Amino acid sequence: MLACRALEKSYATDRGPVHAMRGVDLDVAAGRYTTIIGRSGSGKSSLLAMIGGLSRPSAGRVVIEGVDIWALGRRDLARFRNRRVGHVFQFASLLPTLRALDNAALPLLLDGGHADAYDRATALLEELGLGAHLDAFPSEMSAGEQRRVAIARALIGEPALLLADEPTADLDEQTEREIIALLGRVHRERGTTLLLVTHNLALAAQADEVIHIADGMIVP
Numbered sequence: 001m002l003a004c005r006a007l008e009k010s011y012a013t014d015r016g017p018v019h020a021m022r023g024v025d026l027d028v029a030a031g032r033y034t035t036i037i038g039r040s041g042s043g044k045s046s047l048l049a050m051i052g053g054l055s056r057p058s059a060g061r062v063v064i065e066g067v068d069i070w071a072l073g074r075r076d077l078a079r080f081r082n083r084r085v086g087h088v089f090q091f092a093s094l095l096p097t098l099r100a101l102d103n104a105a106l107p108l109l110l111d112g113g114h115a116d117a118y119d120r121a122t123a124l125l126e127e128l129g130l131g132a133h134l135d136a137f138p139s140e141m142s143a144g145e146q147r148r149v150a151i152a153r154a155l156i157g158e159p160a161l162l163l164a165d166e167p168t169a170d171l172d173e174q175t176e177r178e179i180i181a182l183l184g185r186v187h188r189e190r191g192t193t194l195l196l197v198t199h200n201l202a203l204a205a206q207a208d209e210v211i212h213i214a215d216g217m218i219v220p
């Protein structure tokens with residue numbers, strides 16, 4: 001369902017180009033749970049941002065469900081990103097002036113024509129254990145609850161691919177375990193393909209497959 005081919009990413013800096021990704025080939029079958037590990041600066045976030053349609057590769061291709069995503073125009077890419085890919089980011093990413101319900105429904109609201117956006121957001125938040133917090137603003141929720149709202153927002157469009165880049169970096173160990181367990185449950189129950197970047201080797205080992213990145217390349 002996901003294929004990366006000869007993927008490269010360079011950033012221009014004052015000190016010349018930084019080669020964050022140096023020719024990555026990666027295949028992930030539908031429904032798999034894959035974790036990505038590697039030292040800080042090895043290129044994990046760069047890889048996920050290219051796969052998620054957020055950051056254009058310097059070279060190479062990302063093919064998701066047969067679609068060469070970086071060959072799409074801006075509008076088509078935005079639509080594809082919104083409909084087929086779910087993102088859970090590091091740290092807080094909710095809009096502070098919106099309730100949990102609005103934050104979770106947002107991708108459907110932006111997509112237009114979803115009369116059931118709030119019903120679906122309510123059902124999803126309840127499923128994720130947030131039924132008592134539907135009307136809460138982010139500042140009124142714990143960090144773990146906020147992260148669960150972000151997971152609901154990532155899932156509301158029923159994406160085929162769920163991308164999570166160190167989604168627990170700022171959480172305590174117990175909450176981290178709960179959030180990773182929740183992502184695992186989503187993967188199992190919905191069959192969502194899950195790509196998770198984590199520093200926690202014990203949690204990484206729960207996946208079907210662990211990919212190790214060093215210095216912009218996949219290492220065996």
Ligand SMILES: Nc1ncnc2c1ncn2[C@@H]1O[C@H](COP(=O)(O)OP(=O)(O)OP(=O)(O)O)[C@@H](O)[C@H]1O
Nearest residue numbers: 011012013018020039040041042043044045046047
């Ligand atoms: N916008 C940018 N401009 C310049 N260099 C960048 C940029 N983003 C990342 N880099 C560089 O690219 C390399 C890979 O960064 P990346 O964020 O992908 O690493 P990472 O594996 O996600 O690290 P971490 O575990 O700390 O999140 C690093 O050397 C980093 O300094």
Ligand SMILES: [Mg+2]
Nearest residue numbers: 044045046165
């Ligand atoms: Mg990173």
